[in-house]
Amino acid sequence: MANLSAEGVEGVIQLEREGGRQYLRELLGWKKFDEVRDLRQTIRLDICYQSLVFAAQQGLPWPAVAEVGRLTEELLEDSKDFPISQAIKILQKKLTTFPVTLPPCKLCAVLDYFHNTFIKHYWLYQFVLVRERDRHQRFASLEVCAPPQPLPLMEGxxxxxxxxxxxxxxxxxxxxxxxxxxxxxxxxxxxxxxxxxxxxxxxxxxxxxxxxxxxxxxxxxxxxxxxxxxxxxxxxxxxxxxxxxxxxxxxxxxxxxxxxxxxPPPPFPAGRKGSKSQKLKQEKGKEEKGKEQKKKKKKK
The missing domain is CATH 1.10.287 (Helix Hairpins)
Structure with missing residues (x-):
């Protein structure tokens, strides 16, 4: 079982999630695997990575963060095919012999973390990580061709x-x-x-x-x-x-x-615009002349 160092887990936390997971896999001494086909190993890696993230967020020193990761891996391995009571005893024993001295509140936070994750979902962990399952997986390769780069709109x-x-x-x-x-x-x-x-x-x-x-x-x-x-x-x-x-x-x-x-349609020629305006002016002039003639008739 790999011995995680303080420098190693610090490097894991400083990386992005995917990079940190792959770096943790190397620290644990695991060979590279297909995360789609080997879901069991993928879940184990996620569990170890999440425990490191939790310990770092609690502000534990880096040696303690490394011990939390080591404890997680040991629990997953040592509690296989055991009843939940035996798993609780294993967890208590490992926490009482925790190599790094922590304040009681920090140690209780670690205990609560394992209780709310590992113990609370113990049978789910056993079903996924221990029990062999029948695999019916099909994989197909699909080539996706990106659409061609469109031409500029001005060339449309x-x-x-x-x-x-x-x-x-x-x-x-x-x-x-x-x-x-x-x-x-x-x-x-x-x-x-x-x-x-x-x-x-x-x-x-x-x-x-x-x-x-x-x-x-x-x-x-x-x-x-x-x-x-x-x-x-x-x-x-x-x-x-x-x-x-x-x-x-x-x-x-x-x-x-x-x-x-x-x-778009071409604008009207200047001649046509002028002819329309001239017609409007002529019509207005005729109306004004008609009004003046009516006024003169009334005066007479």
Whole structure:
């Protein structure tokens, strides 16, 4: 059992709670353990640490604080599987032989502390620290990804304008995709045509001595037909793709002609403000002239 020193417990109390607990674990000679899986050892460490905190708060000298920590560890170890009466006797015996001389009031405070914690909850201590329990623990690792750092508000875009820009970008991307697809189909059909012409040429050169005029004419017609069909497929595909591209251009043009309103709205032009004020002045002048004409009629 580790012998706590006055300097050691003073260092424990001067640290923050978590740092003090880990330092106390080293002083007690315990190996590092997983505090989530090994709850029993975690509880023992908490009990020893709380006893040191209590003794320090009571103003006991550091040697006495160290003895209180040692007494706590001994009680937890020596009272296993004993009835509560035997545990009280063990506590009284250890306090009567307390190595550090303390005033009676301080010694009574230590006795009250162990009575209100260890003796009062003795069976709970026995259940947790002595009795073996069935463990059904499951652990899973969850990776938490922090959200990305937002951009400054000055670089932000209004929602409707952002949607408008996304629609324009989608139409431009679709148009570019159509053009790329048209070029790929053209290259594929041209390669098929070249391959067919080469096969016809090879068959002609291979059987030149045996081919008659009719067979040769038939091969030439097949080659011409295949070439015309290939050109037809190319033109048809290009016409269809060009039509689709024009449709995308029309949609893009319609979007460009109807942009979203600017936010915040621009102020009224100076001319419009002036025209409104002039209209108000004219209306007031007409009202004043009407009043003067009515006064003149009454005088007559």
């Amino acid at each position: 875009t209004e929602v409707e304008l952002w949607k408008y820009q996304q629609q324009l970008a989608a139409l431009s991307a679709a148009e570019e995709e159509k053009r790329t697809k048209m070029l790929l189909i053209r290259e594929t059909l041209q390669q098929e045509r070249e391959h067919m012409l080469r096969s016809v040429y090879r068959s002609v050169t291979r059987h030149t001595a045996f081919l008659g005029k009719q067979a040769l004419t038939s091969l030439v017609k097949e080659a011409i037909k295949a070439q015309i069909q290939s050109l037809h497929d190319i033109f048809q595909n290009e016409i269809q793709t060009t039509f689709e591209i024009l449709q995308l251009k029309l949609q893009k043009k319609a979007l460009l002609l109807n942009p979203p309103p600017v936010y």
